[in-house]
Amino acid sequence: MPIMKGHRIPEVTPELLISELEIRERVEEIATQINLEFEGKAPLVLIGVLKGAFILLADLSRRLTISHSVEFVAISSYGKQDTDAGEIKLRLDLSDDIEGRHVIIVEDILDTGNTLKYLISMLEARNPASLSTCVLVQKQGRAPIDVPVDYLGFEVPDVWLVGYGLDFAEQHRTLPYIGIVRPNAD
Numbered sequence: 001m002p003i004m005k006g007h008r009i010p011e012v013t014p015e016l017l018i019s020e021l022e023i024r025e026r027v028e029e030i031a032t033q034i035n036l037e038f039e040g041k042a043p044l045v046l047i048g049v050l051k052g053a054f055i056l057l058a059d060l061s062r063r064l065t066i067s068h069s070v071e072f073v074a075i076s077s078y079g080k081q082d083t084d085a086g087e088i089k090l091r092l093d094l095s096d097d098i099e100g101r102h103v104i105i106v107e108d109i110l111d112t113g114n115t116l117k118y119l120i121s122m123l124e125a126r127n128p129a130s131l132s133t134c135v136l137v138q139k140q141g142r143a144p145i146d147v148p149v150d151y152l153g154f155e156v157p158d159v160w161l162v163g164y165g166l167d168f169a170e171q172h173r174t175l176p177y178i179g180i181v182r183p184n185a186d
């Protein structure tokens, strides 16, 4: 549709896949698990992978009853996005040392597994007391790279997802639910 002066571009509403309530309940379950597993084992640090994990990290962090700190990393990938051939670069590093700390990487989505694999080896080299991973959604039939996921929100079909931190061209990140958007539908 042509963009006309004074008219908004019509926005396609993503199709509901996982509701706000389902997400809230699952995040609560994961927080309960983490509370039990890390009770008395401080210091614990949650490392959110920007930008996609910022909402999960905020919700998870606020549901933890054990003491912890939060950190962020940002990475960017180059090359073919849907293969394991992409090159990954660190764009923002931690502001603190993680040596001797229990670390949980908090990531939005596991697709090829490239991002998490890169982060695991980078952070392992810094000698944390332990290193775990928490992923909101994992695409079924993907992740050709074998990466361990300790806390998984949901398994999802191999389609483009938005909402709860996930975007399509920076759109729909703040949707309260996880939805499906067809790339050429916008």
Ligand code: IMP
Binding pocket: 052, 081, 108, 109, 110, 111, 112, 113, 114, 115, 116, 159, 160, 161, 162, 166, 167, 168
């Ligand atoms: P990887 O292929 O597991 O390394 O994932 C790469 C990154 O691509 C993820 O961290 C997301 O930021 C992004 N990504 C992959 N699939 C989707 C999707 O369905 N929606 C939004 N972002 C995605």
Ligand code: MG
Binding pocket: 049, 050, 051, 052, 053, 107, 108, 109, 115
């Ligand atoms: Mg991501």
